[in-house]
Amino acid sequence: MGETYQEGAGADFDLSQFYQIFFEEAGENLDQMEHMLLDLDLEKADDEELNGIFRCAHSIKGGAATFGFSDVAELTHQMESLLDRLRRHELQPIPQMVDVLLESADASRSLLARHQAGAQDAPPSTAHLVKRISELAAGMVPAHEAPVEPPKPQDPPAPAPAPVIQSAPTVASAPAGAAGARHLQIRIGPLERMEQADAIKELFRDIPGLGTIADLPSDAAATRIFSVETSSTDSDLLDLFAFHVAKEQVQISASSAGAAVDASSGIPAQNGDIEGATGPADEAYGFFKNAPGSPGGVQALQAIEPVSAVTRIVPKAAAEAKAGSQAQMESTTIRVAVNKVDQLINLVGELVITQAMLAQNSLGLDSAEHQQLLAGLADLDRNTRDLQESVMSIRMIPMSIVFSRFPRMLRDLANKLGKKVDLVTLGEATELDKGLVEKITDPLTHLVRNSGDHGIELPAERLAKGKPEHGTITLSASHQGGSIVIEVKDDGKGLSREKILSKARERGMDVSDQMSDADVWQLIFAPGFSTAEVVTDVSGRGVGMDVVKRNIAALNGTVEIDSSEGFGTKVSVRLPLTLAIMDGMSVGVDEEVYILPLSSVVESFQVNPDDVNTVAQGSQLVKVRDEYMPVIALERIFQVPRLDPQKSSTIMVVVEADGNRVALLVDELLGQHQVVVKNLESNYRKVPNVSGATILGDGRVALILDIGGLVRRARH
Amino acid sequence: MSVIGKAAEIASSGAREYLTFRLDQEEYGIDILKVQEIRGYEPPTRIAHAPEFIKGVVNLRGTIIPIVDMRLKFNCSQAEYNSFTVVIILNLRNRVVGIVVDSVSDVMELAADNIKAAPDIESVIDNECILGLGSVGERMLILLDIEKLMSSVDMGLVAAGGD
Numbered sequence: 048m049g050e051t052y053q054e055g056a057g058a059d060f061d062l063s064q065f066y067q068i069f070f071e072e073a074g075e076n077l078d079q080m081e082h083m084l085l086d087l088d089l090e091k092a093d094d095e096e097l098n099g100i101f102r103c104a105h106s107i108k109g110g111a112a113t114f115g116f117s118d119v120a121e122l123t124h125q126m127e128s129l130l131d132r133l134r135r136h137e138l139q140p141i142p143q144m145v146d147v148l149l150e151s152a153d154a155s156r157s158l159l160a161r162h163q164a165g166a167q168d169a170p171p172s173t174a175h176l177v178k179r180i181s182e183l184a185a186g187m188v189p190a191h192e193a194p195v196e197p198p199k200p201q202d203p204p205a206p207a208p209a210p211v212i213q214s215a216p217t218v219a220s221a222p223a224g225a226a227g228a229r230h231l232q233i234r235i236g237p238l239e240r241m242e243q244a245d246a247i248k249e250l251f252r253d254i255p256g257l258g259t260i261a262d263l264p265s266d267a268a269a270t271r272i273f274s275v276e277t278s279s280t281d282s283d284l285l286d287l288f289a290f291h292v293a294k295e296q297v298q299i300s301a302s303s304a305g306a307a308v309d310a311s312s313g314i315p316a317q318n319g320d321i322e323g324a325t326g327p328a329d330e331a332y333g334f335f336k337n338a339p340g341s342p343g344g345v346q347a348l349q350a351i352e353p354v355s356a357v358t359r360i361v362p363k364a365a366a367e368a369k370a371g372s373q374a375q376m377e378s379t380t381i382r383v384a385v386n387k388v389d390q391l392i393n394l395v396g397e398l399v400i401t402q403a404m405l406a407q408n409s410l411g412l413d414s415a416e417h418q419q420l421l422a423g424l425a426d427l428d429r430n431t432r433d434l435q436e437s438v439m440s441i442r443m444i445p446m447s448i449v450f451s452r453f454p455r456m457l458r459d460l461a462n463k464l465g466k467k468v469d470l471v472t473l474g475e476a477t478e479l480d481k482g483l484v485e486k487i488t489d490p491l492t493h494l495v496r497n498s499g500d501h502g503i504e505l506p507a508e509r510l511a512k513g514k515p516e517h518g519t520i521t522l523s524a525s526h527q528g529g530s531i532v533i534e535v536k537d538d539g540k541g542l543s544r545e546k547i548l549s550k551a552r553e554r555g556m557d558v559s560d561q562m563s564d565a566d567v568w569q570l571i572f573a574p575g576f577s578t579a580e581v582v583t584d585v586s587g588r589g590v591g592m593d594v595v596k597r598n599i600a601a602l603n604g605t606v607e608i609d610s611s612e613g614f615g616t617k618v619s620v621r622l623p624l625t626l627a628i629m630d631g632m633s634v635g636v637d638e639e640v641y642i643l644p645l646s647s648v649v650e651s652f653q654v655n656p657d658d659v660n661t662v663a664q665g666s667q668l669v670k671v672r673d674e675y676m677p678v679i680a681l682e683r684i685f686q687v688p689r690l691d692p693q694k695s696s697t698i699m700v701v702v703e704a705d706g707n708r709v710a711l712l713v714d715e716l717l718g719q720h721q722v723v724v725k726n727l728e729s730n731y732r733k734v735p736n737v738s739g740a741t742i743l744g745d746g747r748v749a750l751i752l753d754i755g756g757l758v759r760r761a762r763h
Numbered sequence: 764m765s766v767i768g769k770a771a772e773i774a775s776s777g778a779r780e781y782l783t784f785r786l787d788q789e790e791y792g793i794d795i796l797k798v799q800e801i802r803g804y805e806p807p808t809r810i811a812h813a814p815e816f817i818k819g820v821v822n823l824r825g826t827i828i829p830i831v832d833m834r835l836k837f838n839c840s841q842a843e844y845n846s847f848t849v850v851i852i853l854n855l856r857n858r859v860v861g862i863v864v865d866s867v868s869d870v871m872e873l874a875a876d877n878i879k880a881a882p883d884i885e886s887v888i889d890n891e892c893i894l895g896l897g898s899v900g901e902r903m904l905i906l907l908d909i910e911k912l913m914s915s916v917d918m919g920l921v922a923a924g925g926d
Binding site: 392393394396397639684685686687725726727729730731732734735736737740742746747748749750 | 807808809810811812813819820821822824825826827828829858859860919920921
């Protein structure tokens with residue numbers, strides 16, 4: 048049981064199978080960060096929001112470092128530094144910071160996309176972003192606000208549209224009312240309310256074939272100017288507009304074509320504004336067709352040269368933009384809401400029950416007479432089984448998926464810190480709900496990293512303390528009672544009560560020396576709390592425990608810390624068993640069925656009355672191979688009414704929890720099967736000695752015994 | 764216009780619809796909006812140490828829900844389980860609970876004028892849980908605040924002091 052590696056021997060661990068998970072998570076984190084950045088109110092930034100943004104950056108950094116994507120880790124480390132100062136209120140957020148963080152998020156995204164595509168060429172440089180972030184983090188406000196030399200392709204030449212303007216008058220001078228599109232400039236005003244003009248825009252949207260309309264910057268107050276392309280006559284337009292504005296308020300004049308718009312409005316197609324550049328270019332070709340043999344033909348011909356020069360650049364710019372920030376990450380999986388899967392599982396459960404019922408009812412049928420029906424039912428049987436299996440498998444994945452991320456991470460960590468660490472994993476086969484696995488991975492990563500970074504001492508230090516040179520980190524998962532318990536245990540230096548208390552005082556938290564150890568340990572879950580002397584890129588910013596607590600609380604779980612200074616720390620994460628599959632053993636007591644978790648069952652045997660001794664207050668002990676253990680009669684603790692007085696409990700099932708054993712007295716063993724654990728508390732309440740319930744093949748509910756609770760009770 | 768007028772009248776008079784059911788000789792009404800569905804009775808799985816009127820839990824399309832026999836809770840003279848026994852599945856504040864009654868009668872609309880305050884008398888039902896007495900012709904309905912009734916501690920559906 049368990050996997051150990053030493054001297055980096057087992058280092059050839061293939062991490063690539065987890066890349067996909069990381070890319071998806073990082074993508075989600077980036078999305079979330081972007082969202083929160085955009086929502087951020089700079090005037091009074093909320094601590095929660097800043098912490099949230101920080102956590103996103105931190106998670107990406109952690110993952111990127113684990114997988115060895117140093118460029119992403121470096122960039123996000125810088126972002127994190129800036130965000131860290133923001134959330135500590137050492138800096139006041141300014142728009143430039145949001146800009147640079149958003150750009151950095153885009154850059155991270157494209158870097159990730161490159162890694163995902165397995166690109167080998169030199170990565171796009173992020174040095175300028177790193178520099179800008181560190182400047183901002185140092186409290187410097189860049190003097191020039193304008194877009195700071197982003198690594199964009201060389202700008203398309205600004206004067207490009209100019210030649211088009213020359214060709215334009217030939218079109219604009221075409222007789223009004225002629226078939227074909229006309230370019231008009233419509234000035235509306237003075238208006239009482241600017242919204243009145245919006246109705247005009249809606250006209251163009253609502254009436255098919257009327258043409259297109261676009262806003263132009265207005266030079267006077269209470270006046271709107273639109274650029275319109277239409278084939279309708281002026282009087283038609285005026286009639287249409289009359290519904291919304293008076294005729295006197297409308298001035299229609301022939302526009303000097305769409306291209307002139309860009310030039311006149313003072314927004315030359317700079318900054319690699321691809322749309323701006325292609326727009327006029329396309330239109331230029333359009334004019335050319337519409338005005339054959341017009342006097343402007345020659346000029347237009349001349350115009351082709353520069354215009355086509357623009358179009359040549361455009362695809363290149365577009366291509367680079369695509370390879371850069373716009374790159375989309377591919378996904379080979381579909382993410383589905385957990386409740387949809389739940390619903391699916393419930394429906395399949397119903398289907399299985401209905402199928403079982405049909406099978407039961409068809410037993411009495413004559414097989415010759417109903418051959419087809421019976422064949423159909425047999426098919427139904429097989430298909431429902433397959434379906435149930437597939438649906439169940441959607442959710443359940445073994446803990447090994449999570450655990451196997453860690454050996455490599457710890458190895459790199461140990462190398463970086465000059466420590467020697469062994470990793471032992473236990474209970475990898477424990478199956479866990481996929482939703483839980485996804486959410487538990489990040490917290491566990493933090494916990495393991497914390498253990499490696501803060502817990503385990505340097506080899507020399509360990510030897511001096513009389514400990515083995517190699518530190519050990521133990522990861523274990525098990526089902527306990529109604530919960531899944533995941534433990535991260537190290538034999539390092541443990542938590543220092545004094546250090547935590549003094550740090551807490553430093554931060555102005557309300558603490559006292561009389562606090563219990565458990566309360567003191569809970570302090571490290573406060574956001575930003577860290578007792579590490581040096582903030583490294585591994586950990587020490589104190590963000591880890593905050594994230595851990597938050598993520599686990601979101602799963603209705605709890606985190607407990609047990610530590611003794613000098614001997615190590617154990618962090619136990621206890622998660623409720625909302626929907627987990629368990630191997631169960633069903634036992635019968637009279638007419639009732641109870642489920643025992645198979646993992647707790649040790650053995651079963653026919654009881655021999657001579658081996659049972661009654662001791663004080665009627666409690667009984669049974670001797671099993673020289674060991675005495677308490678007997679628990681299910682009939683008694685569950686007050687099972689005896690319908691059939693002939694029946695009696697004659698079989699003992701030995702179960703074990705927390706290292707203690709008890710013998711359960713039951714009537715019969717019914718079988719072993721996988722059961723879906725259902726929560727009793729969602730509609731009812733906690734029942735003593737019961738950890739949950741499940742639905743049997745016939746649709747009845749059976750209770751699952753809480754072995755841990757039973758054993759504790761019997762042993763007291 | 765008449766439909767709208769009627770709707771407005773109902774809204775102003777505070778008329779609501781009630782599902783009525785029978786327990787022994789009495790007729791009770793509960794807010795129809797709290798009712799999820801009505802099913803036949805199927806034997807539930809017994810829960811040890813639960814009060815007698817909690818018959819146990821059943822599987823309702825994958826969800827485990829408790830079944831409360833109102834006849835036992837209200838000390839009715841007899842509580843038989845046969846093919847006519849019905850369970851009203853209630854949806855109360857995201858909890859689903861089934862109650863067993865003698866029979867379900869119909870759905871009735873009651874305006875506020877038709878509801879009178881219940882007299883303050885000792886009964887098995889806490890007065891807090893009775894909205895009032897509704898009268899429809901000759902019939903008298905005991906209108907229950909089913910949500911309050913089911914969440915009261917002595918129903919044993921929620922852990923004492925909790926929830």
